Amino acid sequence: MCTFPDNFRVRGYGSFASVDELCTSNMAPRSVRIPSRLPILLVSGGVLLPGSSMRIPVHAPRNMQLVKNHVMKRNSLSSIIIGVAATTSKDPQTEDLAALHGIGTAAVVAQVTGTNWPKPAYTLLVTGLCRFRLDDFVQEKPYPIAHVTQLDKLPGDLTDVNDDELAALLDTFKEKASLLVDMLDITVPVVAKLKKMLDSLPSQHLPDVFASIVKATYKEKLQVLDAVGLRERFEKTLPLLIRQIEGLRLLQNSKEQGNKKSKKIPDVRIVVKPPGEGGRRPLRIVGDQDDDGEVDEITELENKIKQANLPAQALKVATRELKRLKKMPAAMPDHAVIRNYLELMAELPWSKSSPYQLDITHAREDLDADHYGLDKLKQRVMEYLAVRQLKNNLRGPILCFVGPPGVGKTSVGRSIAHILGREFHRISLGGVVDSSDIRGHRRTYIGSMPGRVVQGLRTVGTNNPLFLLDEVDKLGRSMQGDPASALLEVLDPEQNAHFTDHYLNVPFDLSQVIFIATANTTATIPPALLDRMEVISVPGYTQEEKHNIATRHLVPKQLKEHGLTGEELQFSEEGLKSIIGRYTREAGVRTLERRLGAVCRAVAVKVAEGLPKPKQHAVENKESKEEDKTDDVHAVDEDIKVPHVDHPPNLPIVIDNHAVKDILGVSQNYIC
Structure with a gap:
């Protein structure tokens, strides 16, 4: 027995199947021998012919019983043959068997769609096989069953081939x-x-x-x-x-005549200008291209494409699409698609590069100024920069920084971009499960867009930026594709010179782009992708390194963010060590930064409460001016004698071990 869920897919139906369905249907008309008894499906307003397909909505009680008791109780639809008989009644829920046409069509049930909730409603897709004649009914309820006689010729019958x-x-x-x-x-x-x-x-x-x-x-x-x-x-x-x-x-001739008339009559519009002198509104007839904003925008787009210095293949595609855009009415859906595509072509940095400015003597100073420790990582970065200075067109390795969160992997990549004078762009790959996010969607899809690589190039505006592929170990995989496999072409120096985005559909040279990846572990990175990268381990910080990082970077940063100064808040050596040792058990410094922020907020409350209140000026009215001067003097004297002044706390506030305990609570052995 066929089982159906409460809701199964409902497809729209018409009186007859489309020409496409007729051509793609597997139920081609053929000579068959049908049973002598067939269940009869009553159809109003349509005629099923042998070889054609038809969708029949089931509403009448007898048709509903036929579907439930005869169709849906079978294990397969391939062996179900029913009789389809047209009725002269216009009521779709007719029960009158006498109104049935004498000749019907035997049909096979190809599909059943509909829903069982809140009430059963079905639609049958049937394909006609042959004609039959209704002889008599052997059953009328719950659904009609009739003796039938097949009318079409069977295999082996003689045909008039010599006629x-x-x-x-x-x-x-x-x-x-x-x-x-x-x-x-x-x-x-x-x-x-x-x-x-x-x-x-x-x-x-x-x-x-x-x-x-x-x-x-x-x-x-x-x-x-x-x-x-x-x-x-x-x-x-x-x-x-x-x-x-x-x-x-006749329809084609009328269209051709209409097109000829439209070509002879110019497209004119009457423009009403605002009232001029004397209140008159001068009328002005505007031609097809005068003051036409759409034409001006297309011309501007054409100029942008000429100035973009596109390669030969991209220029050929852009020119072809621009010609299509000029001939296409603005109301057509493809108009916006082609226009967005051409705007992308014009805005991509095909030949625009950032100037080369690498000074290896100051590179070490820049790295030390932004990061503390990380000696092995800095040494490898210096080697990478030294080789690039000696050979500017080097297709260097793809560096992959692997380490726990919060140790500075992303900030090191940003520092490298600053040293090289390149634009920096971060592409977050965590949770990406669709390969189209990397290579883009084809323009045949609604709402298609380029991949993240092309979008990043459009954002930075240069063809030699530094792309940071963040969280490359957290790439997913789904039915939409494997984004890790899509990255293989991007990161391979032998292939990325001809990288083709599905949306752009023309090659773009990525050989000048510097790619740096970050990950927390190499266990989840596919071997093929890992083979294209050089892994550099970034270890966690020791307590001494955390103390120096907090003193040099984190404390000044938190004081500035919370509106405090060194004269108002100071951290003692004992207090910093207490926060690092008892409240931050991590490899990086993110939790340490949050703990310092919590201390700064607590001190900010104390400082804000101790500030003098702003002086309130009373608004004088007419009655106050007419009051006795002696009363005014007494009122002023009272204000002077009884001032309301808040005493600020003793500054600076020094955070020691006891203060840390009071603000952050009992020491923790875990990250909270």
Whole structure:
């Protein structure tokens, strides 16, 4: 028995399946032998022909019982054959079996969609197999079952192959059908499939298939269904094809005449200017391109592309897209897509580079000024910078700083960019699970955008920045792709000179970009990606190093952020060691910085409470001016004699071991 959830996917339906569905359907019309008894599905307002597909919404109680008891209780839909009979009643929930048409279509159920909650509602996708005649009903409830007689010819029956008139009729039909296929507004692959179907299908199936494509009334479809003989079927269907062809010709001629008239009549607009002298509103006729903001913007975009100094291949693509943009109306959806693409092409730094400024003698001083300790890391960075100074076009290794959080991996990368005079851009890769985040989305998708590498180049505005790939060990993997594999081309010096973003779709040279990665561990980095990087271990800080970092960097920084000065707050050696040893158990200094911030906030409260209150000036009114002068003197004397002054605390406030305990509480053996 087939089981369905409470809600399964509901697809939209029309009276008949589209031409694309007809071409891609696996249920091609074929000669079959149907059972002598079939359950009957009542259809109002539509006619199913052999070889065509139709979506039937199930509303009537008898149709609902047929779906529940006959269709959904089967293990597979492939063996379910039902009879589809049209009814003359316009009520979709009709129960009148006497109103059924005498000839119906045996069909196979291809799909069942719908929902079971809050009430059952189904839609059947059926494909017609052959005609049958309704003889009598053997069951009417809960759903009708009837004796039927198959009307179409079975395999092995003789056909009139020597009938010259029928052969001429068949040739005429194929000629008109081929012409109709060429005139239909469908895609090229569908046209090819229809023409292949026209050549490969047996002649007895062609009238039914094309009668289901053309526009015809309900009565005309019933006449085609009633045409059991092959000659009669061609005679009923051929006029429908000819009428459809003539209608399409008239439509094409009217469009061509309308286009010719629109070319002769210039596009004019009447511009009403604000009232001039004398209150008159002068009218001015504006031509097709005068004061046209859209044309001016396209011209400006064209000038930007010319000034961007694009490579030959990128310039060829940009020129082609610009021509399309000029011919395309602004209301079309592709207009905005092409325009955004060309703006990206114009803003990318194809040939704009930062000037080279590397002074190795001051590099060590800059590193020591920003970072304390990290001797091995600084030594490797100095080697890297020295080789780059000797050979500027070096395709150096990809450095990967591996160490615990808070030890300065990111800040070292920023310092390297400052020493080299390069623009710095950080790309956070933590939690990225889609390879399109690296290589971009193709422009065929709605809302597509370039990858993070191209976006970063657009942001920095130079083609030789320093990119910091942060948290490279936290890349994910999903059904959307593997971003770690997408990084292989980016980080490989032999490949990134021709890096192609899916959105940009033209090569961009990344050989001048310096890539530095950071990670907390190498265990989760894929081997292929790890092989392209040189791993440099960044160890955690000792307590002595933390003490020096706090004294040189963290304490001045926290005092400045909290509006304090060294005259108001001072940390004793004992207090700093207490904070480092008892309240920060970590490899980096982030928790230490938070603890120092907590102490600064507590001291800021004390300092703010001890400041004198601002003097309040009373607003004098007329009544106060008319009061007795003696009362004013007494009031002033009272204010002088009873001043309200807050005494500030004794400054500076020195943070020692006891003060740390009072502010931060009992010493912790863990990071909180």
